[in-house]
Amino acid sequence: MIKNQMRMTHQRDIILRELRKSTAHPTADELYERIKKELPRISLATVYRNLEILSTAGLIKKLEISGRRKRFDGELRRHHHVYCLLCHRVDNIDLGQEENFQFLPAEAGGYRITGCRIEFFGICPDCKKKTQGDKKDGL
Amino acid sequence: MIKNQMRMTHQRDIILRELRKSTAHPTADELYERIKKELPRISLATVYRNLEILSTAGLIKKLEISGRRKRFDGELRRHHHVYCLLCHRVDNIDLGQEENFQFLPAEAGGYRITGCRIEFFGICPDCKKKTQGDKKDGL
DNA sequence: CTTAGTGCAAACTGTTTGCAGAGGG
């Protein structure tokens, strides 16, 4: 399995920059929409391909998170996320001193555990505002 | 929002039973394949529709978990999962005394947090066996 | 009887892939 050369193309570079410049955890097509302003002829397939390549190369992270679309993160340090049940946005969350707590299961059912993901969900500040006064049920 | 009548059809009942009888967290089409043996004329759309209805009614749980297919769980009590990175199966995991630990973030970024999901990943017993002796890289 | 639920096929959403040509190193 010889590691082949990864070229830093203009498209790839812009995708990487765009991803690093916010903490918004965009989906492939959110990224595509933003990048089109700068590079109008880029195709969605290129965005998908590069996100895959960049995450395999370890330059970005692919998030396994609620919702049906994949999300990507330019921040490589270990951290966790909050997911808004209403608008589906994803933010970072600070776990304080718990951050380094090694949360390991008593009984792993024979699994070799390689990692753990902690995800919070709830209502984001904007959606809280929008539903202020409403009686939203089921949440 | 008047709750309409949910009829317990033969299909729905079998789906519910099937889901309750194992801890395998099946996807819609795994369930479909199993149920077809008993009910050969059932359609995949019916399985999807019923899983949606049953989870809205709170009789089963829809899992937000790694992988691209939705998974469903007949166990309603709070528990967490392990995901096999190789074969994608999902098992329950026992967190021991940590189970009731209220893992709440120091700084929720203005979110109203309604819940938290903890997911482990790794290699399941079967895949461990299969890769025994191999030098698998990247895990 | 009424109206929720069914099977089927077709639509839809998010993602991946084959191909011929472009451009990074």
Place this chain on the structure above:
DNA sequence: CCCTCTGCAAACAGTTTGCACTAAG
């Protein structure tokens, strides 16, 4: 100049939906 990458379109996987018929209560 080679070979990775690109844009495009078409394929794909998983899920949802419109419709006319069926069956639960």
